[in-house]
Amino acid sequence: MxxxxxxxxxxxxxxxxxxxxxxxxxxxxxxxxxxxxxxxxxxxxxxxxxxxxxxxFDKEAILKELLKQAEQQSYQKFGTRIKPVIENEFREIILPNIEKALEETAAQFPTEDLVNLAITESPGKGQSEKIFNIKNSDTNSDVLRFHVRRDNPPQAGYWFNFHYHTYHDGFQSHHELGSIYWDKNTPPKWMS
Incomplete structure (x- = not known):
């Protein structure tokens, strides 16, 4: 040989x-x-x-696991006071959009490199927007950053605006995932 x-x-x-x-x-x-x-x-x-x-190397299995971890991180971020109120809408509106964002990102990576994608372990507390980041474990750099912002438009109550940022533009642009209405009253802090 x-x-x-x-x-x-x-x-x-x-x-x-x-x-x-x-x-x-x-x-x-x-x-x-x-x-x-x-x-x-x-x-x-x-x-x-x-x-x-x-x-x-099964792209679908990797994406499914990432989505499962994303859902868990999101519920951890919501805490026991916010989760019961917005959980159903989150599953119906936001989670499918997170899945689409993950699929779009996965399409940009070779299948072998998808194994290196990982979700950060701790969401931001208090007033922080961070839900979770997806990073490349080899380079230890973020690929996607998923956030939720509290919006309070005049006379419209409080809304949770879910969005993400990508490394393509230096995490500057907001890519909308959707919004969920909270109430006229101020929502509690994250993870409370």
Whole structure:
């Protein structure tokens, strides 16, 4: 076998199996006699590589997990006093728009890089707008920032304005997700 092919196979196997199969095992398997069809079928059906590819490189599974974490962070931000009042509207109006924003962002990344996207762990308290940020774990830089702002237009009561910012414009532009009406009375602080 050519030297560069052997090195490529070793690197590929190491990446796909997270080092669970060592290069010496691979070389021994290549040099060994050919397995019969039954052994080949069993090793493919119970192999770790297929699980790895399905779980880590499945774009839908990654987005679903990010959306689940986003929902949890949002409810944590709302706290016990705000959540019961706006929870249904949040699920119906805002959450589908967060999902669309995540899908648009995921389309800009290669599938392998989606594994590096992570949600920050703590929303902002008090008057802070921050719900959660999505960052690239490799570069430790934010990709998206999801916020909720309290608006109080004259004679219209209080509204929660959900929006996000992207790294494309330096987090300057607001990308609207929707608004939810609170009440004429001042809402409590976040996470209360």
């Amino acid at each position: 050519n030297k560069w092919i052997r090195k490529s196979v070793v690197v590929l196997v190491s990446l796909l199996t997270f080092g669970l199969i060592t290069p010496t095992q691979l070389i021994n398997n290549v040099n060994a006699e050919k397995p019969n069809e039954r052994k080949t079928f069993e090793s493919i059906s119970s192999g770790q590589t297929s699980y790895f590819e399905e779980s880590l």
